[in-house]
Amino acid sequence: MARSDRNLSWTPSRPAETIGIMKRIVAVVHDGFQLLDLAGPADVFDAANRVLRSRAYSVETTAPHSGPVATSNGVSVCAQSEEELPAGQIDTLLVVGGSAPLHNPIDPALVDIVTALAERANRVASVCTGAFILAAGGLLARKRVTTHWLVTDRLAGNHPDLEVEPEAIFVQSGNIWTSAGVTTGIDLALALVADDYGHDIARQVASGLVVYLQRPGGQSQFSTILRAKRPASDALRELQAYIDANPAADLGIAALAARVGMSPRHFTRVFTAELGIAPGRYVERSRADTARRLLETTEATQEWIARESGIGSTVTLYRVFRRHWYVSPGDYRRKFRTHIRPTNA
Known part of the structure; x- marks a missing residue:
């Protein structure tokens, strides 16, 4: 018997006709990336579609090479290369974290795809150590940023022109959004939904996902x-x-x-x-x-x-x-x- 989705059908607080053009999310992954850095935000955007009863968001995945990309836990995600991505504007470029961005130097192919796609994006965001990739591409110059608390000192040391917030959940600096480690990608995605459709929609999304809404960017990462x-x-x-x-x-x-x-x-x-x-x-x-x-x-x-x-x-x-x-x-x-x-x- 088919599973009922009744418990996932939330009532939208604004009519679907106010949604407008579908917002395109392009996530950049790389070998050894943290799966939750991608899955958490992707499920937030999927839940927003159900709340809004419309395909308000689409999520595409890209990498320096096409085909399966292995995560740190062994699960593989199929990604398109930059050349295979459809042309056109990107609403949000989302760069995920993992161990690879901590390597010095970061894979030039990874930096190239991020900087190229950033030129087409209205917003650029990172989860966890994805901030290191953005910084390597010069996209964070003189910005307020954050990353996982374990490596904030390293980010600040590698890029002294950045204003690194060591305890923030996420930071917005112009059209650049950076978040702390792992689950804070969910907080970041909820903030993006709130930015697009208001806090009431984000609150409904958080309620449906049974997550805590909403840790503001300034809440401390740890006790x-x-x-x-x-x-x-x-x-x-x-x-x-x-x-x-x-x-x-x-x-x-x-x-x-x-x-x-x-x-x-x-x-x-x-x-x-x-x-x-x-x-x-x-x-x-x-x-x-x-x-x-x-x-x-x-x-x-x-x-x-x-x-x-x-x-x-x-x-x-x-x-x-x-x-x-x-x-x-x-x-x-x-x-x-x-x-x-x-x-x-």
Whole structure:
């Protein structure tokens, strides 16, 4: 018996006649690319077609050579060569990531196809390490960009003319859109749908795909705990847990050093060596993560959240959010608030 698509038939919020000309997405792949970098955005555009009840988007795949292109997980995708692609304008050129863009130099044939197709594209976008390919072709010169957090330093070092945002989910700089690692390609594609057809359509697409709408470009790629290394010593592991569990406590260098029986100078040196981050910086990020969670899950006032997270004042809370997530606390709460738990604050 045929499978019913009833649960995938979402009601559009705007009539199909407003859709206009089908938007052509051309994705550039290469040997060893990350499948999710392609599949995630492609499924977003496919879902948008169902929401809009029209073929609003088409997705084509191209590579330096035609035929099967192997992904990093062994699955192969059939691609056309540049010569086999139909002529005409491209709405969005999407360059996917993988290990190949980290090679130095990047395959010249890959750079050539991207730069040639970019001339025909209204928008140029990359997922994960696809930013390295765009940079190699000179397409990111003097742009604000991002990529996977593991290689942001490398991108900035290879291309000092770029303004690399190390924690952003995605960044738009003119007609150039770059996203962070792997699943953030979905966030990027949802942002492109919102840019084309409005946030309500993007929200319906995200709902149908059961994904979180919508992490703004400035949301951090990862939490404080993921950023830091795991300490080798039991004492520092216990101290790390204490910091994360007690953000409003005295977490100054002297107090923390006393808890582990070290001088402040020696403690700072050992903590930084074992966790890969200075203690003051770790405390700030841990408190920011606490405030972020409280904004997402409570109705507490910003004054209360600033106190409970150890940040102190609403003025400092605002500065911390602008520094870490590029949005105000109020904007963050409006975009990310989940089911609200009662609070006595």
